[in-house]
Amino acid sequence: MGLDIRWPMGLLLLALGVILAGYGVVSDPAIYARSLGINMNLWWGLVMVACGAVMLALARRATPR
Secondary structure, eight states, X not given: OOOOTHHHHHHHHHHHHHHHHHHHHHSOXXXXXXXXXXXXXXXXXXXXXXXXXXXXXXXXXXXXX
């Protein structure tokens, strides 16, 4: 069966991670007062980008040549 779910999942995580991290970079630091000043949008965006990159790397590695 030729269905590999890693391609769309990797692209989705990568795209959403870039959007979330971008929002974390440009947002007002005052909104992070409740999270002890930690920019949660930036950090979780970077985690999502890393997970998306790993998924895409695994999908590329598993693709038959």
